[in-house]
Amino acid sequence: MPDSPLLTAAAIAVIAMAIAVVVAVGLKVLRSFRELGTDAERATYKTLHAASRAGQHLRTGLNPAGAAKASRQLRSILGCDALAITDTAGVLAWDGSGEDLKPALMRLAADVLSGGRTAVINAGELLPPGAPGDKSSRQRAAVIAPIKAGTRVVGVVAAFAPAAGAGLVRATSEVADWVAAQVELAELDASRTLLMEAEVRALRAQISPHFIYNSLNAIASFINTDPVRARELVVEFADFTRYSFRRHGDFTTLAEELRCIDRYLLLERARFGDRVQVSLRIAPEVLSTVIPFLSLQPLVENSVRHGLEAKAGPGHITIAANDSGAFAEVTIEDDGVGMDPEQLRSMLAGHSDGDHVGLRNVDARLRQVYGEDNGLVIETAPGEGTLITMRVPKSQPRHDA
Structure with a gap:
């Protein structure tokens, strides 16, 4: 047939166009999945996801196991070099570099634990003169914010960075307040459990006086x-x-x-x-x-x-x-x-x-x-x-x- 080469060429062209359309649509879909919204939306999602995961680890209160897992997520939110969580007795968790500062943290946090106000410690003040520590420790500043459950200071969140700007101070204080909310929820759960146990004890007490006395009398009569x-x-x-x-x-x-x-x-x-x-x-x-x-x-x-x-x-x-x-x-x-x-x-x-x-x-x-x-x-x-x-x-x- 004389026109068969023409038909073949047309079919090839149609197939090529179809492939091009499929590739274009596929690339657009892949790009949309990769983008997942604007930069602001991605940042918001990342922050909320990290907070959600940290909250799961803090629902049992301030303890070493939960604090260690939560500190990783909280450090990613603050974008700091290191983050520590303490209670009133000692350091519960440290995530990041500069662990040579860890022994000094409770001394640095003493005023925050007693006064309940955020403290900023500038570079060079983290370690006293002559104290052991590498050069990077002396170039690092810290923001130490109180964790308040009600009127009580129950611990601190400490963020370490090359410099402690106003943004890091505000963000660390907000993270400490968020941790405090999780601690209060944990205390509320514990109180609810204690209340249920107290009500069961009340029911047992209700049973014991009148019922036991009457039952023993009935048994005695037989x-x-x-x-x-x-x-x-x-x-x-x-x-x-x-x-x-x-x-x-x-x-x-x-x-x-x-x-x-x-x-x-x-x-x-x-x-x-x-x-x-x-x-x-x-x-x-x-x-x-x-x-x-x-x-x-x-x-x-x-x-x-x-x-x-x-x-x-x-x-x-x-x-x-x-x-x-x-x-x-x-x-x-x-x-x-x-x-x-x-x-x-x-x-x-x-x-x-x-x-x-x-x-x-x-x-x-x-x-x-x-x-x-x-x-x-x-x-x-x-x-x-x-x-x-x-x-x-x-x-x-x-x-x-």
Whole structure:
């Protein structure tokens, strides 16, 4: 065919153009990935990324392991030759050159630790005359800024550079303030843990006086008339108290808590007889759900003490646990004397004292662990009984039973 060379040339040209377009588009895409925005945007990202990584290492407070890892990130933010972090007792971390200055740092930081004001130490003043140190140390200046947690100075951040300009002074002070915020968050986490432990101790204290006394009296009443049952109740009492006063762990499983409740109700029925009737409706798939330790037993005890004990004749408690999507939903319902909703609301808010301290403590712990929207839901009215609902996530990777 006479025109086949022309067609071939045209096809080659089309292919070459297609390749050129693909290459051009590819280069443009690669360039856009490489640029990742303007210089200012890249600098902002780099700073925020370094701060985020440093913050992860400081969330447990000022300690050598966390400070050593955080100091690398903080030095990159300041762009200084070396950076050190101390507490009030000694140097926790040093990153960068000039470690011959490390033994002198606490002496240099003494005024900052005592007065709480940033200090600038010029070149040549870092080491006293005659002190060992290389030439580079004597050419280096330092900015030492206090780390303040509240009104307390808990340490310093020290930045070393060839000269201490106004920019480095301001930046080092800001970094020290940021470290202080991380330390305060760590202290807040520790305080929250201590508060939860104190509330568990309060629940244990609530159990011990009245329940132990009444249980022992009930057991004593069976010693002569039914010694076999008395021995069984002693075993149940021992198991209940062993669980309630255990010293390890803030969490347990729903199954363990239900076993504790079963022992509790056995002992209460020994005292009240047929006046306390109980129904259970438990979905097997939620038995392994992790819940705060001693979060259900006080709710059942509230139903017995304040719902049924004051009621004439027999009373009924229904304990149910159901699968509700991502949550396990537990309800405890009694047909007892009920309570005044306004008085209950005031007590849960901590505005008034009352006999329902167990409810308040459990409600507060649930909100601390799972957030403000996950406290107890209580429906009640005088003479109408009480329905308490508790919802907890079925997946809790950070909580071990």
